[in-house]
Amino acid sequence: MRVLGIMGSPRRQSNTEILLDKALEGAGEAGAEVEKVLVSKLKITPCLEIYACLKDGNCSIRDDMRPLYDKLLEADHVIFASPIFFYGITSQAKAIVDRCQALWVRRHVLHMGGEDKRVRRGGFISVGATRGEKLFDGAVLTVKYFFDAIGVKYAGDLLVRGIGDKGQIEENPAALQDAIRLGRELVSGTKDPS
Numbered sequence: 410m411r412v413l414g415i416m417g418s419p420r421r422q423s424n425t426e427i428l429l430d431k432a433l434e435g436a437g438e439a440g441a442e443v444e445k446v447l448v449s450k451l452k453i454t455p456c457l458e459i460y461a462c463l464k465d466g467n468c469s470i471r472d473d474m475r476p477l478y479d480k481l482l483e484a485d486h487v488i489f490a491s492p493i494f495f496y497g498i499t500s501q502a503k504a505i506v507d508r509c510q511a512l513w514v515r516r517h518v519l520h521m522g523g524e525d526k527r528v529r530r531g532g533f534i535s536v537g538a539t540r541g542e543k544l545f546d547g548a549v550l551t552v553k554y555f556f557d558a559i560g561v562k563y564a565g566d567l568l569v570r571g572i573g574d575k576g577q578i579e580e581n582p583a584a585l586q587d588a589i590r591l592g593r594e595l596v597s598g599t600k601d602p603s
């Protein structure tokens with residue numbers, strides 16, 4: 410059982426990374442093999458809307474997205490983590506999402522991947538500095554459709570308001586515990602909406 414964590418904040422030891430690490434710790438406790446990918450280490454071109462993917466579901470851009478497609482398809486469960494930047498996810502995280510148009514094409518246009526019968530679950534982790542009611546609405550919608558594109562069920566999320574300074578999330582032990590629980594439940598299947 411493999412769990413892939415995508416760390417979408419450009420800064421290291423960020424609130425997002427701290428929460429993601431806890432979630433991966435929980436997934437590990439539940440028996441999963443975990444891997445963390447840092448968007449800040451990848452060079453990913455935004456989608457160029459060439460639509461080469463319509464031919465066979467493969468994107469024609471050669472960059473760090475290539476190995477990430479494999480990781481996204483091979484993982485049993487995915488934890489996607491990004492802070493809120495202007496009511497959405499970070500540009501780095503969004504580039505990954507947009508490039509998954511190729512995987513959306515595979516599923517919804519070319520009808521590929523039907524042989525994969527696994528129930529794959531996804532969890533979303535996010536933080537934002539402010540406290541507005543709609544703070545996470547845009548990001549949650551984006552991630553729901555991202556998970557659909559990669560064939561993962563949106564199983565749950567951890568969304569924490571009022572977190573702005575680097576590492577501030579450490580002062581919120583309840584959120585850290587919630588992150589561990591999210592990772593654990595993603596693997597155990599407790600967080601399965603179906």
Ligand SMILES: Cc1cc2nc3c(=O)[nH]c(=O)nc-3n(C[C@H](O)[C@H](O)[C@H](O)COP(=O)(O)O)c2cc1C
Nearest residue numbers: 418423424425492493494495496537538539572573
């Ligand atoms: C470019 C940028 C845009 C941001 N936009 C928002 C926003 O729209 N709403 C909000 O509440 N916080 C916003 N923030 C604050 C971050 O979400 C907050 O500092 C968060 O804790 C950063 O997470 P990190 O430590 O994981 O990188 C923004 C920060 C940056 C740098």
